[in-house]
Amino acid sequence: SSFLRQTYGQRIQNHTNPAAKLLLETMERKKTNLAVSVDVVKSKDFLAIIDAVGPFVCLVKTHIDILEDFDYSTIQRLQDLSVKHDFVIFEDRKFADIGNTVALQYSSGVHKIANWSHITNAHPVPGPSIISGLSSVGLPLGRGLLLLAEMSTRGALATGSYTEDAVRMARANRDFVIGFIAQRTMEGVGLQSHSVDNDDFLTLTPGVGLDSKGDAMGQQYRTPRQVILESGCDVIIVGRGIYGKDPSLVDEIKLQAQRYREAGWQAYQERISA
Numbered sequence: 001s002s003f004l005r006q007t008y009g010q011r012i013q014n015h016t017n018p019a020a021k022l023l024l025e026t027m028e029r030k031k032t033n034l035a036v037s038v039d040v041v042k043s044k045d046f047l048a049i050i051d052a053v054g055p056f057v058c059l060v061k062t063h064i065d066i067l068e069d070f071d072y073s074t075i076q077r078l079q080d081l082s083v084k085h086d087f088v089i090f091e092d093r094k095f096a097d098i099g100n101t102v103a104l105q106y107s108s109g110v111h112k113i114a115n116w117s118h119i120t121n122a123h124p125v126p127g128p129s130i131i132s133g134l135s136s137v138g139l140p141l142g143r144g145l146l147l148l149a150e151m152s153t154r155g156a157l158a159t160g161s162y163t164e165d166a167v168r169m170a171r172a173n174r175d176f177v178i179g180f181i182a183q184r185t186m187e188g189v190g191l192q193s194h195s196v197d198n199d200d201f202l203t204l205t206p207g208v209g210l211d212s213k214g215d216a217m218g219q220q221y222r223t224p225r226q227v228i229l230e231s232g233c234d235v236i237i238v239g240r241g242i243y244g245k246d247p248s249l250v251d252e253i254k255l256q257a258q259r260y261r262e263a264g265w266q267a268y269q270e271r272i273s274a
């Protein structure tokens with residue numbers, strides 16, 4: 001029977017990768033499938049938003065390269081907050097180059113992503129060598145990788161056989177690839193007749209909003225219910241729906257985080273009891 005009927009806690013045993021286990025354990029413990037995407041450019045706002053939403057999330061997603069005042073001390077503060085509030089860190093780096101280059105981008109530069117980010121993601125476009133490159137750095141550190149099997153934007157090219165091939169690449173690298181950025185579960189995608197023994201990959205889904213259908217630059221939003229209950233995804237990733245236009249309104253941000261957490265968890269409970 002499908003892992004989609006299992007609880008997050010029950011699914012821990014379907015995984016061997018430490019980052020996948022940590023995420024599922026955190027979701028079960030804190031009763032939340034909400035991830036917040038903190039796409040702001042000042043470290044002060046970045047840390048204030050994370051401290052505000054921390055109690056309500058299983059994961060914080062970063063774009064560390066957009067911080068205009070980046071300093072490695074921000075990473076130390078981020079790690080302190082991840083301990084204080086018990087959340088997983090996901091640097092949304094979207095690697096997309098040859099193995100040798102992505103290994104350097106992952107380990108080095110000013111950001112040293114592999115040192116602090118439990119999870120990162122990559123476009124499957126270069127083929128399996130992108131996984132070997134990232135895995136050479138991340139696997140010894142217990143990190144996990146998500147492949148972008150689909151995207152949330154209007155006109156996205158990641159569809160059809162591209163998506164199926166991404167899933168096949170993931171199945172061939174189960175030790176390091178823990179799941180997908182996608183708009184629906186990839187369970188059974190690309191399989192001919194017989195199924196595989198354990199197809200439990202995590203699906204983290206952006207393009208989630210309760211009040212808006214999209215933005216002026218191609219983003220498209222669906223509700224937590226559509227994403228978790230109807231499409232079989234596991235984690236809702238919410239950015240502007242939570243921190244809105246003014247990152248200094250901390251009380252409003254907390255309220256929105258609670259609202260999305262509630263919506264995501266209710267949809268999950270409906271799914272596992274269906």
Ligand code: 6AU
Binds near residue numbers: 207239
């Ligand atoms: O909720 P938003 O629209 O403010 O932010 C959505 C976040 C952004 C995007 O870079 C990211 O999710 N994202 C991704 C990821 C997570 O890889 C893929 C995608 O298809 N769409 C998308 O919006 O930080």
